[in-house]
Amino acid sequence: MELISIIAFVLISIITAAYIYFKNAFNYWKSRGIPFEEPIIPYGSVKGLNKTIHTSDITKRIYDKFKGTAKYCGVYLMAAPIAMILDLDLVKHILVKDFSNFSDKGFYSNEEDDPLSANLFTLDGDKWKKLRAKLTPTFTSGKMKIMFSHVVEVGERFNDCLRGIVQENNEVEIKDLLARFTTDVIGTCAFGIECNSLKDPNAGFKNMGEKAFRPRYPSLIQFLVIGMKNVSRRFHVKIMPDDVSEFFLRMVYNTVKYREKNDVHRNDFMDILIKLKNDKNALEGLTLNEIAAQAFLFFLAGFETSSTTLMFCLYELSKNPDIQSKARKVVQEAYEKHGTFTYEMMMDMPYIDHILQETLRRYPPVPFVSRIAKNDYNVPETSNIIEKGTIIVIPTYAIQNDPEYYPDPERFDPDRFAADIARERDTMTWLPFSEGPRNCVGLRFGMMQARTGLAILLNNFEFTLNSKTIEPLSYIPDCFVLNPKGGVHLNLIPIKSK
Numbered sequence: 225m226e227l228i229s230i231i232a233f234v235l236i237s238i239i240t241a242a243y244i245y246f247k248n249a250f251n252y253w254k255s256r257g258i259p260f261e262e263p264i265i266p267y268g269s270v271k272g273l274n275k276t277i278h279t280s281d282i283t284k285r286i287y288d289k290f291k292g293t294a295k296y297c298g299v300y301l302m303a304a305p306i307a308m309i310l311d312l313d314l315v316k317h318i319l320v321k322d323f324s325n326f327s328d329k330g331f332y333s334n335e336e337d338d339p340l341s342a343n344l345f346t347l348d349g350d351k352w353k354k355l356r357a358k359l360t361p362t363f364t365s366g367k368m369k370i371m372f373s374h375v376v377e378v379g380e381r382f383n384d385c386l387r388g389i390v391q392e393n394n395e396v397e398i399k400d401l402l403a404r405f406t407t408d409v410i411g412t413c414a415f416g417i418e419c420n421s422l423k424d425p426n427a428g429f430k431n432m433g434e435k436a437f438r439p440r441y442p443s444l445i446q447f448l449v450i451g452m453k454n455v456s457r458r459f460h461v462k463i464m465p466d467d468v469s470e471f472f473l474r475m476v477y478n479t480v481k482y483r484e485k486n487d488v489h490r491n492d493f494m495d496i497l498i499k500l501k502n503d504k505n506a507l508e509g510l511t512l513n514e515i516a517a518q519a520f521l522f523f524l525a526g527f528e529t530s531s532t533t534l535m536f537c538l539y540e541l542s543k544n545p546d547i548q549s550k551a552r553k554v555v556q557e558a559y560e561k562h563g564t565f566t567y568e569m570m571m572d573m574p575y576i577d578h579i580l581q582e583t584l585r586r587y588p589p590v591p592f593v594s595r596i597a598k599n600d601y602n603v604p605e606t607s608n609i610i611e612k613g614t615i616i617v618i619p620t621y622a623i624q625n626d627p628e629y630y631p632d633p634e635r636f637d638p639d640r641f642a643a644d645i646a647r648e649r650d651t652m653t654w655l656p657f658s659e660g661p662r663n664c665v666g667l668r669f670g671m672m673q674a675r676t677g678l679a680i681l682l683n684n685f686e687f688t689l690n691s692k693t694i695e696p697l698s699y700i701p702d703c704f705v706l707n708p709k710g711g712v713h714l715n716l717i718p719i720k721s722k
């Protein structure tokens with residue numbers, strides 16, 4: 225046989241085998257009688273995901289199409305079957321009532337070769353359980369109160385920095401500036417250092433943080449790594465870029481060494497993590513690498529989500545001047561009542577909380593929550609079974625923008641969260657931080673940072689929307705959090721602060 229014929233034969237065989245594999249895989253939901261989104265080879269049901277369409281748009285389209293037809297529907301991510309949950313009762317079972325069967329996420333981590341990858345977000349099973357128990361006390365309201373002064377300090381520096389910028393030009397792209405604020409807050413609290421991104425936009429921390437969010441491999445390879453975790457570990461596959469790893473590991477080693485040698489305490493996350501390392505009674509303590517992985521995760525989980533929340537909040541306040549004025553009045557009255565910005569003052573502004581809750585409803589930075597079934601699961605009140613190993617997706621963005629739960633969902637209305645109205649709603653209709661034993665452990669810190677940033681901004685500036693903002697907002701497809709194309713451009717007018 226000529227070479228060309230051999231190549232043609234091999235190619236045709238591979239294509240035929242792949243075709244048969246996909247056709248078989250695509251029978252999964254149909255054969256179980258579950259409504260499903262029609263797949264195509266090789267994308268599955270999510271053609272365009274992360275290339276031309278953001279996850280929030282795909283999950284919303286599928287949720288809107290199937291809601292009411294069943295408790296969950298089937299989706300294919302390439303050939304893998306995914307169960308997308310449509311029913312709030314089933315959401316509650318998965319996140320809370322039957323959590324023990326859905327505590328895992330099925331992500332890849334490699335403690336030996338890639339220490340930063342073994343963090344609370346990625347670990348599963350017993351390792352996750354133990355680590356969560358060790359870290360939960362880090363985020364009590366008592367600990368938040370102690371860290372509050374660091375947040376206000378950075379907030380005041382942020383205000384000075386903005387005033388300086390606005391003196392030269394009052395048109396600003398706000399996302400980048402807010403990311404500098406949240407980077408400095410979390411850098412101060414998690415690593416105990418001045419990141420300086422407010423003064424120097426290219427400072428290492430922010431650059432490294434952004435780099436850590438960019439995937440090391442194309443989607444197909446990532447999918448293979450997750451699908452073959454043990455093999456990938458055997459081949460020493462890492463997911464963090466080497467320079468990011470080196471940067472954060474060095475930072476933590478140096479900080480711990482310095483603090484231990486000089487007996488330095490700053491009342492921050494790093495203090496608490498060092499105490500855990502040295503406390504041999506506390507469920508085996510923490511190793512230095514474990515400290516680095518958690519501090520790194522707090523940084524990643526904290527800076528992007530919180531700056532995104534503040535960005536959407538300012539966008540909506542710019543479009544709704546009445547709400548903005550009311551919010552400013554609330555802040556100014558609180559300053560008058562409390563004299564200075566104290567923890568008690570921050571907790572004494574319920575309307576500010578309603579604004580942030582409505583922002584997180586309309587624009588949840590993390591648009592879905594995922595889990596993996598540990599064992600076969602009998603779906604309550606049905607004869608259906610979610611099989612062991614099935615990936616579960618809870619489409620937070622779609623649920624929170626469903627007109628059945630939030631009439632006229634695109635309207636920004638903080639009063640939806642007034643106590644008497646919110647009480648009437650199912651708690652599973654608001655999931656920006658998820659729910660149950662694996663919800664966001666940093667919720668209190670995230671809210672503290674957002675409340676502080678917003679109050680300081682409202683007390684110092686008026687905002688209007690600049691025409692450079694591209695409306696209606698659409699999201700950058702390959703960005704995990706919601707990130708508007710072209711950014712959010714605002715006009716900032718400094719006002720006399722209280």
Ligand code: HEM
Binds near residue numbers: 356589656
């Ligand atoms: C507005 C801000 C934030 C939002 C919207 C947010 C949202 C979320 C969501 C949706 C999850 C997944 C929960 C699940 O799978 O059920 C999560 C997990 C997590 N978040 Fe946050 N987060 C925010 C801020 C923070 C901050 C400031 C920190 C740390 C300082 C943090 C640390 C974590 C950690 C460690 C996890 C993993 C928890 C676990 O798997 O046990 N987050 N977050």
